[in-house]
Amino acid sequence: MKKIVFISLIVLSFSIMAQEKRADFVQSREYPQWFSDAKLGIFVHFGLYCVPSWSGKEQYAEWFYKGLISGDSARINYQKRVFGEKFKYEDYKNIFKAELFDANQWAELFKKSGAKYVLFTSKHHDGYCMWHSKYAKNWNSFETAPKRDFCKEITDAVRKQGLEMGMYYSLTEWTNPLYRWTQDTNISIENYATNHLVPQFKELIDKFKPTVLFSDGDWDHTYKELHSDELVEYYYKVVGEKAIVNDRFGKGFNHGYLTPEYSSGILETIKPWAECRGIGRSFGLNRNEDINSYKTSEEIIKHFVKLVASGGGLTLNVGPSADGQIPLIQQERLLDLGSWLETNGESIYGSRPFTKPFDQKPKTKQGIDSAINFNWVRNAPQSFMSEDNFGVIWEGEFKPEKTETYTISCQADDYALAYIDNKLLIDTRQNPSTKIMLNKDKTYKIRVEYFENTHEASIKLRIASPNQESKPIETLWKTTYNWLDTYVCYTTQGNNLYALSYTIPEDKLTLNLEKTPPKDLKITFLDSPTLNIPYTYKDGKLHIDTSVIKYSHVKSKAVWVFKLSDYLEE
Numbered sequence: 001m002k003k004i005v006f007i008s009l010i011v012l013s014f015s016i017m018a019q020e021k022r023a024d025f026v027q028s029r030e031y032p033q034w035f036s037d038a039k040l041g042i043f044v045h046f047g048l049y050c051v052p053s054w055s056g057k058e059q060y061a062e063w064f065y066k067g068l069i070s071g072d073s074a075r076i077n078y079q080k081r082v083f084g085e086k087f088k089y090e091d092y093k094n095i096f097k098a099e100l101f102d103a104n105q106w107a108e109l110f111k112k113s114g115a116k117y118v119l120f121t122s123k124h125h126d127g128y129c130m131w132h133s134k135y136a137k138n139w140n141s142f143e144t145a146p147k148r149d150f151c152k153e154i155t156d157a158v159r160k161q162g163l164e165m166g167m168y169y170s171l172t173e174w175t176n177p178l179y180r181w182t183q184d185t186n187i188s189i190e191n192y193a194t195n196h197l198v199p200q201f202k203e204l205i206d207k208f209k210p211t212v213l214f215s216d217g218d219w220d221h222t223y224k225e226l227h228s229d230e231l232v233e234y235y236y237k238v239v240g241e242k243a244i245v246n247d248r249f250g251k252g253f254n255h256g257y258l259t260p261e262y263s264s265g266i267l268e269t270i271k272p273w274a275e276c277r278g279i280g281r282s283f284g285l286n287r288n289e290d291i292n293s294y295k296t297s298e299e300i301i302k303h304f305v306k307l308v309a310s311g312g313g314l315t316l317n318v319g320p321s322a323d324g325q326i327p328l329i330q331q332e333r334l335l336d337l338g339s340w341l342e343t344n345g346e347s348i349y350g351s352r353p354f355t356k357p358f359d360q361k362p363k364t365k366q367g368i369d370s371a372i373n374f375n376w377v378r379n380a381p382q383s384f385m386s387e388d389n390f391g392v393i394w395e396g397e398f399k400p401e402k403t404e405t406y407t408i409s410c411q412a413d414d415y416a417l418a419y420i421d422n423k424l425l426i427d428t429r430q431n432p433s434t435k436i437m438l439n440k441d442k443t444y445k446i447r448v449e450y451f452e453n454t455h456e457a458s459i460k461l462r463i464a465s466p467n468q469e470s471k472p473i474e475t476l477w478k479t480t481y482n483w484l485d486t487y488v489c490y491t492t493q494g495n496n497l498y499a500l501s502y503t504i505p506e507d508k509l510t511l512n513l514e515k516t517p518p519k520d521l522k523i524t525f526l527d528s529p530t531l532n533i534p535y536t537y538k539d540g541k542l543h544i545d546t547s548v549i550k551y552s553h554v555k556s557k558a559v560w561v562f563k564l565s566d567y568l569e570e
Contacts, residue, residue: 038116062284101324114341127173166212223250297336
């Protein structure tokens with residue numbers, strides 16, 4: 001017995017040492033420079049969810065199945081109405097044909113967009129594989145209606161165009177009998193991880209050797225439960241020096257490039273990062289979106305420039321339809337972005353952040369609302385505002401119907417302050433509601449100040465009493481939007497400084513630059529590089545004379561780039 005225990009302890013000791021060695025290998029891995037230099041990648045969400053391609057206007061359409069199993073009546077009723085009462089999600093595998101899919105056309109489009117890499121969704125959370133996986137019997141694109149290995153076709157086509165090929169891979173699945181993510185919350189994930197996740201992950205890597213690996217579906221588990229060190233070590237050793245993974249490998253995983261999602265970006269220069277977002281509000285195609293859900297080409301370019309100036313990049317998603325076609329409006333956006341990069345790419349590719357990413361100025365705009373009851377999700381209240389770091393102030397008057405004690409409540413993400421007659425009653429970070437006696441013969445002044453930092457944005461202000469059910473406070477609210485408006489971004493390339501301006505003023509563009517420019521500073525307008533651009537410098541401000549720029553000199557949309565040659569030279 002003692003001998004068995006001794007042997008077991010030795011085996012355990014070697015196992016722990018191997019795990020520690022693996023973790024050290026992963027954590028010490030340097031990030032390849034090519035990814036930080038690339039700046040732009042194309043994400044593709046393509047799978048069974050493209051058949052219904054429907055969700056709420058602010059929902060992710062690729063989460064359609066999750067809605068079905070979570071009791072989302074809108075998705076459930078849509079499927080019944082369109083596909084029949086007895087239709088099940090797995091039946092989509094019989095009608096998902098992708099009959100117009102052409103990998104070479106996709107790859108040519110991605111090349112023209114100016115992207116340097118592509119991320120293809122090899123398997124989303126529904127577990128359906130877009131390659132011939134032996135670990136997804138009759139639940140992959142090769143053995144069901146398409147009869148195609150999409151991962152192979154798109155990999156071959158993308159590499160033919162000289163782009164780096166990447167794969168998105170969901171670590172967990174909603175449909176796997178070994179462990180149904182979000183449903184089997186009371187059982188261990190170990191059986192699933194050992195017998196499905198690890199071998200299927202390795203199968204994907206062995207078959208396609210993607211240069212980028214974007215994992216997902218990890219947030220309910222630790223990286224140890226998901227065997228993430230084993231997965232990442234295997235991937236790095238198979239693919240080699242150019243390989244890079246993202247940071248979504250489970251709680252506690254402290255490695256990988258950062259992936260902010262539908263944000264205004266982050267300020268991070270230690271780790272590489274790339275924001276991921278759709279052109280619309282969903283990754284998978286959502287036919288329930290309207291035109292206002294889509295960013296214009298100009299908005300995409302401005303957003304992209306700001307991300308690069310902040311030290312990151314963009315992985316911009318397209319959502320093809322079930323027939324394999326990328327919607328024309330999405331194609332147009334990619335081509336417009338590529339056209340801009342063709343002229344201005346030297347300020348983007350391989351660039352480094354300046355000592356400051358951009359110049360901003362405070363802006364306000366007025367509006368009117370009838371009630372404070374908003375859920376902007378990942379948006380700003382108005383398209384002209386930044387999606388993060390903004391504020392809204394509402395001012396109105398309220399006369400109660402009865403004299404009695406009222407409960408006023410406010411819910412806000414991130415937080416809000418509510419005043420009555422200039423007295424602070426609610427700070428949602430501490431007290432989301434308060435009771436107050438109000439007199440029916442008096443009119444009260446109400447002021448609500450809302451503050452949004454990042455991600456979700458919402459606010460609700462309600463009132464209730466013993467004789468009145470909870471409802472929004474309806475009045476003529478004077479609304480004031482506050483935000484910091486970016487008007488010029490900065491990047492560097494060697495000794496050159498690039499000022500990427502959101503406008504071309506009629507007379508001059510003023511840059512706030514502390515460093516006195518060299519006497520022989522040359523400023524070039526990338527749209528017309530032979531044009532001589534005069535300037536003056538005084539008291540930390542460089543004034544670029546834009547009056548010399550005529551209509552015929554302008555080629556770009558949205559952002560115009562001025563190159564300050566050797567400005568950074570000591």
